Amino acid sequence: MSDETFFREVNEEIRQQRVHDLWRRFGRWLLAGAVVAVVATGGYVAYREYSLSRANAAGDRFIAAVDLADADKFDEAVQQLQAIAGEGVGAYPGLADLRLAAIHQRQGDAKAALDGFDAVAKDAEAPKPLRDMAAIRAGYVLVDTGSLEDVRAHVERLSGDGEPLRFAAREALGLAAWKAGKLDEARRFLTPNRDEPSAPSGIALRARILMELVDAGTTPESAAAAAAAAPPAPALPDLATTPLPLDLGAPDEAAPATEAPMGADALPLEPPAGATSEAPAAEPSAAAPVAPATETPAAPAAEVPAAAAPAEAPAATTPEPAAPAQPEAAAPSPATPAGDAPANDQPPAASAPAAPAN
Numbered sequence: 001m002s003d004e005t006f007f008r009e010v011n012e013e014i015r016q017q018r019v020h021d022l023w024r025r026f027g028r029w030l031l032a033g034a035v036v037a038v039v040a041t042g043g044y045v046a047y048r049e050y051s052l053s054r055a056n057a058a059g060d061r062f063i064a065a066v067d068l069a070d071a072d073k074f075d076e077a078v079q080q081l082q083a084i085a086g087e088g089v090g091a092y093p094g095l096a097d098l099r100l101a102a103i104h105q106r107q108g109d110a111k112a113a114l115d116g117f118d119a120v121a122k123d124a125e126a127p128k129p130l131r132d133m134a135a136i137r138a139g140y141v142l143v144d145t146g147s148l149e150d151v152r153a154h155v156e157r158l159s160g161d162g163e164p165l166r167f168a169a170r171e172a173l174g175l176a177a178w179k180a181g182k183l184d185e186a187r188r189f190l191t192p193n194r195d196e197p198s199a200p201s202g203i204a205l206r207a208r209i210l211m212e213l214v215d216a217g218t219t220p221e222s223a224a225a226a227a228a229a230a231p232p233a234p235a236l237p238d239l240a241t242t243p244l245p246l247d248l249g250a251p252d253e254a255a256p257a258t259e260a261p262m263g264a265d266a267l268p269l270e271p272p273a274g275a276t277s278e279a280p281a282a283e284p285s286a287a288a289p290v291a292p293a294t295e296t297p298a299a300p301a302a303e304v305p306a307a308a309a310p311a312e313a314p315a316a317t318t319p320e321p322a323a324p325a326q327p328e329a330a331a332p333s334p335a336t337p338a339g340d341a342p343a344n345d346q347p348p349a350a351s352a353p354a355a356p357a358n
Contacts (some may be wrong), residue, residue: 051089058084058092065096069103078103094126098134105137110145114138121154132158132165139172143179151176159189167193167203174210181221183214190214 065080078100085096101116120126120134139155151172158169174189193199193207213223 054089055092058088058090062088062092062095062099066099069099069106074103074107091127091130094120094123094130097123098130098137101134101137105141110141114141114145117141129164132163136165136168136172139169139176143172143175146176148173148176148180148182167196167199171203171206174207178210178214179220181219183217183219187211187214
């Protein structure tokens, strides 16, 4: 055995001994740490799933309560929202309080609504966007029930250029200033809402309308006085009791017939004078009047043995569409002589004698 082989074997034994000693000293701790890590990971995953399931349940309850409030079932909605506010997770308690205040506002209880919005706005545990929204809602309530200074105390901090709710805050401040008669201050708040391209369309539209009143110098007092001095509008007729005409679908008798053809088949034949027939004579059509008997030449008796030709015969085999009948401009069309009538025309009646020319 060489010295190199000996030293290598000794070094391997020393390393094995050191590993063995380390395992004896720290092996159990390593196993315990691995078990703790696995258990902690499993506990974290389980807690996250549990929290997520609670949040989903709270969200479903919140949506159901909102649907009840939209259906004007306020008592049931208030009960569910109060339960969510006391037992909810995440941001749902703040949302429930905000919705409760909105229900009070819809019911006309401005004081309860203002207290609810203020409670959410001052809740340090609620998210900041939720607190800012509650302050804006409180400002809108104070526009009708408070003073300009009250509105300033709630929303003026949110009217800066970098605030997400600056347009709503400026609208509340502008409304409060216009209501207080301070037109210059109202113009200062409403002009950015009207001119900035990033302003929401609804807020921009309301700002333009209110700016027209401000530029005209109109205050709430002058608007109320003008409305009181205006004459009352005339009463509209009651459509429920007004009788309606019965012949709504009757055609106009004066309307000319525009689709009557000019062919002989489309016109009723007027029987000649002295003809005997059991069928009643047909009335001439109003669309194309029959030519008078004085202008219709009679056929010779030698060429027509049985009867005279029809009152009118088509000039060609293809009928032409008729123009609208006009009483003052329509001219009678001459009848075709019996000798020129086409062979496929309607044959004359055998029992009718030839009519003499009038």
